[in-house]
Amino acid sequence: MSGLSIEKLSMRFDLPNGTSVQALKDVSLNIAEGEIMSVLGPSGCGKTTLLNIVAGFLAPTEGQVVLNGHRVTGPDAERGMVFQQGALFEWMDVRSNVSFGPRMAGKSEAQWGENVDHLLDVVGLRDFKEKAVFELSGGMQQRVALARCLANEPDVILMDEPLGALDALTREKMQSLVLKLWKETGKTIILITHSVEEALLLGERLLVMAPRPGRIHKEYQLPFADLGVNADLREVKKHPEFAERREEILGMIWDMEEEIMGRAEAAS
């Protein structure tokens, strides 16, 4: 069996003051190979926790994550991770960052050189491969991070708000790039975001999560990711269904935020 399945995942954090927080409760879903799924939700809904469990950085209190027929117990090269920022290695130039995974696996440059250079071409950093990463702009750094993740050829790519720290224009360019890379490589991608538009554009499947306890609130199957592969993303946004979905989801998250604030007020 291939693909990723998340089975009855629960996560409870015990706080030092004796209380505990139910970050996730009974989350189950299956993600097919080659699927791109975006996860959306108000803050505190457990989406980053979910991603960290899938990545293997956290062990769930209940349930399990199964990838390609075996249980996930820790971080591994089969699940690549793209962080919001700060995950590049400043002491290496761009090319060494991108080739980090293959090099750690003990491969020679003959084995990875061509692929790494190809990826640098794809993300448009061919002329920057000798540069130190701290000399690059934020958008370029995220492109390095994407290329680094892809160079390691993982089965699943986990993205934790990868475009969150970028400005609006760079972000739009990067959204196209993510779709292009998805189509080109056929990887399974799970992407966490705060932006409803981004979630709609980059999710064949969109998961809206609700907080306290963190759970799946609603799921959508969307056509926009496929449309966006070949079209301008601004054209995709003009699609009538796009606006409709955006309003629906915004309203949903708005209500959740209201509820959280109401609860906080009631508690105080």
Added chain:
Amino acid sequence: MIVFLIYAAIFVGSFFIVKFVVQQAATDYTSLKTVTFGDESAVTPNRIASVISVLTIFLLWGSFTGSSMVPGFLHAPGPFVGDATFTYTAEADGVDPDDATVTVRVFEVGTEVEDPVVEPGDGWAKNDSDNVGAWRSGLIRVDRNDEFGRDAGHKIVAVNGQPIAPGESVQTEFGRVGMSPKGTLNFEPAKGWQMEPIWLPPPEAVVSRLGEIASDGYRDSTLWEHLGYSLFRVIVGFFFGALVGIPLGYAMGLSNWFRGWFDPIVEFMRPVPPLALIPLVIIWAGIGETGKIILLFLAALWIMAIAARAGVSGVNITKVHAAYSLGASKFQIMRHVIVPNSLPEIFTGARVAMGVCWGTVVAAELVAAEKGAGMMIMVASKFQLTDIVIMGIILIGIIGFGIDILMRMAEKRLVPWKGRS
């Protein structure tokens, strides 16, 4: 006080002169900033001020020591040198008071001197002559050659016509004439504003002493041996301190057990000044090289351990997560993530440790040593060889500064990513 006022006057005066004379070339971006007061990045050291500052120190040093490197008109008034005269009025039993003149030859200490030749003069009180060194004072027994001595009730009642009694003094144009409790005159020639060489030698004396010690050595060792020994101790002590301290810091940053075990020791030893360990180290290891190196090892050890620990704690967890997700093993994460990420902290620690070691070695040599920069100035001070002391202080300062510059250059070359993550 006068020196301070002159210094402040030069500070303020040169500010206005430079401001009005030198046209500030408005070329860089900072010059277009309208808000500079409160913008730290717009404040850069004014290089002209730095040059004037250094020159001022040497100018003040030279003019208040009568240096030959400073033109004569800039010299502060020097001590009186030459023949000083004053008159005294003496009384004796049964005779009228009589006046006589005292001629005192004031000479530079260290030169040959002869008493001036004077006529005895008339009257029962005879003229006297004597000599006294500049910046010194001397008792002058004027009654010795008088016809009526102390056994005849000889008593001085006035100097230059001004009455004087035991314990009092009279200012003359050549200096102060005091009277001891027993009635003897004490002449103290005017000192001027210059410093005596045994307090502060002029710059050229320090330079010539530097040349002399550089070629002839001091206390059986050449200058380079003295400085070389100090540097050698610092480098060896620091090397072993880093060799043990850095792995210890890494272990403390990576393992609960190491952290728990060594935390009390490191946190206790860190605030203990290395100087406080000197007596114990001397008791245990003597005053030889071993003791010095142990002391410097201890001075560097805790600083390096804490720096390495901070370097490990400072690793952004996302970098570690990213490396694990890329398939790196624990050893590879250590080698490719934790060590390079901690290098900036370690370099900062190394700079601090080198500074502390340099200070500690000089202090340890002041206490007891056979060779070394500190020993050189300590021994020189016991013989009032102030020029060697000052030369030593300047050399110690230059070497300490040089060490820091070298460390900074190494840091720039080896960890260019410092502060850039």
